[in-house]
Amino acid sequence: PEATREEIEEAARKAHAHEFISEFPEGYETAVGPRGVKLSGGQRQRIAIARAILADPKILLLDEATSALDSESERLVQEALDELMKGRTSLIIAHRLGTVKHADRIYVLQDGKIVESGTHSELITAGGTYRLLAETQLL
Numbered sequence: 001p002e003a004t005r006e007e008i009e010e011a012a013r014k015a016h017a018h019e020f021i022s023e024f025p026e027g028y029e030t031a032v033g034p035r036g037v038k039l040s041g042g043q044r045q046r047i048a049i050a051r052a053i054l055a056d057p058k059i060l061l062l063d064e065a066t067s068a069l070d071s072e073s074e075r076l077v078q079e080a081l082d083e084l085m086k087g088r089t090s091l092i093i094a095h096r097l098g099t100v101k102h103a104d105r106i107y108v109l110q111d112g113k114i115v116e117s118g119t120h121s122e123l124i125t126a127g128g129t130y131r132l133l134a135e136t137q138l139l
Contacts, residue, residue, distance in 0.1 A: 003054050014083050015050035016076040017043070042073025049080045060090040066099050074098070097130075097137050106130065 003011075008028065012018040020043055024030035036044045045065065052060065065081060066074045078098060094100050101120045108116040108123065108130045116128050123130035 007054060008050075011050040011053040012046075014053055015046045015080040017046040017050050017080075020046075040073070042069050042077060045069065045073070045077045046080055049077070049084055052084055058088055060085060060088055062090065062099075063093045064095065065092070066094070066096050097134055108133075 005028075009018060012021055012028075021028055021030070032038045032047075036047060039047065062081065066077050069077060074096070081099070082102070090103075092100050092103060097120075100106050104119070105117060106120060106123060107114050108128070110129060116123055116126065116130050118126065120134075124134060
């Protein structure tokens with residue numbers, strides 16, 4: 001979709017990408033290579049989030065959105081995702097439970113079957129697989 005420079009910069013700010021983009025020699029005009037090969041994993045994720053903000057989808061599908069990121073990048077990506085998910089249906093596939101902690105409904109899959117469902121609090125209280133995973137990940 002077509003977007004103005006202001007809309008692009010606002011989306012980048014919401015995605016926590018504006019700062020690093022501004023540091024590039026050519027700013028928003030910098031070539032980053034095919035599939036963003038010149039960007040870090042966290043930078044690629046934040047650019048993808050900015051693009052999704054501009055597209056403004058009604059339904060959002062996220063597949064391992066915070067995997068393979070260092071702690072700081074994960075925090076920034078999670079903050080950007082929280083902003084992006086506001087007011088829209090989101091389906092999130094994740095192994096890192098911090099990504100789904102604030103979801104309205106969490107489904108825990110084991111061997112291809114749903115073994116638990118509920119909110120983060122409900123699943124922690126239930127003491128099953130989700131709680132074990134949460135304790136392992138120090139949530």
